Each structure stands twice: as structure tokens, then as C-alpha cells.
Amino acid sequence: MGKEPSAQDREPRYAAIKRHIRDKVECGEWPVHFRVPSENHLAREFGVSRMTARRALSELTDEGVLMRTQGLGTFVAEPVPAGSLLEVRNIADEVSARGHSYSSTILLLEETEASAGVARALGLAEGARVFHSVIVHRDNDLPIQWEERYTNPELAPDYLGQDFSRVTPNAYLTRVAPLTEADTTVEAIAAGDEIAGALQVETGNACLQIWRRTMSRSGIVSFARLVHPGSRYRLGAQLRF
Amino acid sequence: MGKEPSAQDREPRYAAIKRHIRDKVECGEWPVHFRVPSENHLAREFGVSRMTARRALSELTDEGVLMRTQGLGTFVAEPVPAGSLLEVRNIADEVSARGHSYSSTILLLEETEASAGVARALGLAEGARVFHSVIVHRDNDLPIQWEERYTNPELAPDYLGQDFSRVTPNAYLTRVAPLTEADTTVEAIAAGDEIAGALQVETGNACLQIWRRTMSRSGIVSFARLVHPGSRYRLGAQLRF
DNA sequence: AGTAGCAACTTGTATATACAAGAATATACA
């Protein structure tokens, strides 16, 4: 009697059903507005109770993959307009495209415990292990971005082993976990001492601060704080709306 | 035998429990990191089954109000950092602050049916009634923003009756449904004919397009598309990241 | 032919129950 006859270890049954549906949707076999099998149908098909099948459908609905209407059924939802609208580019490519030279300095690269805020952003438990990096990016040797990033170790386990002087975190993460969505918020801040020093601006100078959370198929990949010197990036206090 | 002895009509039991917990958290009686009653405790207290109490706690966790750890308990979460970081300002105030004169033109103000994308963004069913407005804002008679907005009628029922030449939609909505959170995405686009005409720029000119979804305590309030002429607003193609 | 009403199927809410798994505390033992 090797193991309990329970499950194939780890993956809960509702998660297996979710994965199955996700695959059908993403490979295009179930197009937009396609009617997904009903709770009862899925229950029979997977040999689970209706409540378990229901959980899979409900969670996918919360995640925006499906749409449900009482009495009618469950359907494949259209992709969020906001998802495809946001273009996320690599800062190294951007600098190169301007014909400038790109360089960077790694200020910090460690494994640490998630604070409450970071845990929330990454969807992890408080105190969970996360990768933490701080990198300054330069355009023609002039700092143009402070990048502080918290990364989910489960989705990018080799993060700490990367040579970030050769490939940016963004480029690495995009490779190992192709991003499907990003939440971004933008604000103007006054540079604190630490950031002012790293970006070579006066303390108190206006900077453009971008918070970005990138998501992949398999979950939330990373949570980044990007700070640009307003004077040097030609974005600043104007961006209040 | 007036009515069935079921419930107080409408509100499901799990929703009542959610409301109760929300109130405690928002009035400060249960501070951050406060340990919320367990599923079993709530079940006894409200006379429901554990699964119903569990649903309330789980949904509030998904919504970011609570945090749960297996074996430990359920706790009040800290407010999302991104929520308080994003400052949303009124464009009329912004223009005034520059010492310029503000004016606007209402191009459209109607009640219509939500398309699939709008329904998704507002968390409503496809085809649900929504308010739809298009307004052009001007700074010294020069157009600086095209604002197209879809509003949830349940949270702002008097929307159509407002005089938007005197108060901006943003100001009105902030008053009737104080915003607690906003998702924003930014991109650069080429102006189409309609927008180019309204903003008095050449068709194909680069514009800054902002999608914003504002949320209040009671739900998603509105979904707006704000387009600024890049040449006139000094933001444009630079904003690719 | 037209329509009212019924039946079937869907999702939504709710309960009672069982066991698994993580975390803290108390207990017994060396």
C-alpha cells in the first residue's frame, strides 16, 4: 500500500477542472461565447460532486475567464479590453531603440519574507519567501529608472541565479512566465534620500512612480515599483488626472 | 402566514455576514491584524452552517478585506498599498490650478445597454442598463481631454440628471460614491477621426489614452476612457514601459 | 392559431457532514 488512494498528490480536484477548462479556452477549442458544460455535466464527466464542479466554474468566473447567467448557462467570456491595451516594454530595448547605450547596477538581490503589502500584491501568505531585487537602469550612464521588484519564487524559481547585468528582470520574467495581464498605477512623488541618491537627482525632486503587478497564466508573477526621475524622463507632475 | 419564514427578503445570509464584518472593519472596531471570529464561531453566532460562514470569509478574502492562514485563523488585512497611492484629480480643478479657464461640451448623455466589454468592466450582466456619457474638456478653449464614461446606474442613479457643464462626472461620482480604489492603464494611440475632430488634432496624431475603472465601497462605479492630445498635453509616445 | 401553463434544465443559496492539513498549546516522557 504505497500511498493513500486519495488523489494524484497535490492538485485538488476543482483545480484540475479549472485547468481543463482554461486549456480549452486558451487553445481556442472553446471560442468566445461558447457554452461551457453545465455543473451537472462536469460533475459526471470528472466524477465529482456538483459543488466541486461549481467551484471551478465560479472561480473562473471571478477570474474573468467565464460568464454565468442563472437559468441560461456558463459561457466563455471575452478577454478584458484593458488587458490587451497595456503594452509592457523592456527598458533596455527602449534605450537601445533611442540609439543610446544601456547599463545597469544591481543594488540588491536577495530572498526575503513578504511584508503584508507585498504578500497581498502577490497573493501569498504574509511572511512567505519571495525574491527581492533593486536595480538602477541607465541611459547613456544617466540613471533613468529605479526598479524594485518582488517576485513569486514558485513562478520564477531561478530568479536569483540570473545575471541581471545582461538580461533585465522584465525580459527574464516574460520568458519564464509569459505575461497575460498587468495592473499599473502611476503617481508623482517627491524623491526620498535613497532614491534621489540612486537616480542622481535632488532629494524632493518630482519623480514618476509606477507600481506594476504582472500576471501570467499560472498566477501573479511579480510586483514592481518603478521610479523615473521626472526631470530626466519628461513625465512628472503633469500626470495628475 | 404573510410570507415564507425564509429570510428578510433579498439579502442572502452570507451577504449579511459579509456586511457585518465589513462594518466592523471599516468603523475601526476590528483594526488591521485583528483576528476575526472563526468559521465555526460565526456559524453559531448567525445560526448558519459553517459553509455559509466560510463563504462570507472567503469572499472577503478574495476582495482583499481579510487574510486567512490555514491552522491560524482569519485576520483583517491592511489596505492595498496601490489603492492609496493613486491620486485621482478632477480635470476642472487641474485647469483652474494652472490659472486657466475651464470649459466643456457634452457630446452625449444617454442610457444604453452594456456591451460585453463594458459589462465585464463594470461587473454587470451583458445588456444591463448603464449610463453613457461623452464629454470634451477644454483648457482656455483648447480641448485637452475626451472623456467617455460608462456608469453603474445602481451606484449613481441621478447621473443623467446632472448638469455636467457645471460639475464634472468625476466630481459628481466622487460625491455620491467616494472612491476607494482605481485600476488604471495607460497607452499611446493614434487618434481616430472622431476623437481627432473632437480634440482638434490631425487624424493619426499620437494621443495618451487612459482607461480607468473606479470602485467604491459598494461596488464598481464607472469605467472611463480618457484621451489626451499628446502634442498638447506633453505626454505621448514616451510612456511605453 | 395563439396562448397559458407545465416540464426540464440551468445557476444560486444553504445545510450537514466528513476528513485532510497546518499551527499552537498542553502533556508525557526521557
Place this chain on the structure above:
DNA sequence: TGTATATTCTTGTATATACAAGTTGCTACT
């Protein structure tokens, strides 16, 4: 004292069941 072990409380997963409620389509009656 220090270390295993057991207990207990917590959340997590899963099932079986019941009824409510919305939608569609069929059927039978007028």
C-alpha cells in the same frame, strides 16, 4: 530541562442533498 507526542483549534477540500429562481421550449387547451 528539553524533546517528542498528542490534543485541539483553525482553515481547506469534498460530498450528498434540498430547495429557490431564472430561462427555454414543449404541450395542451381555448
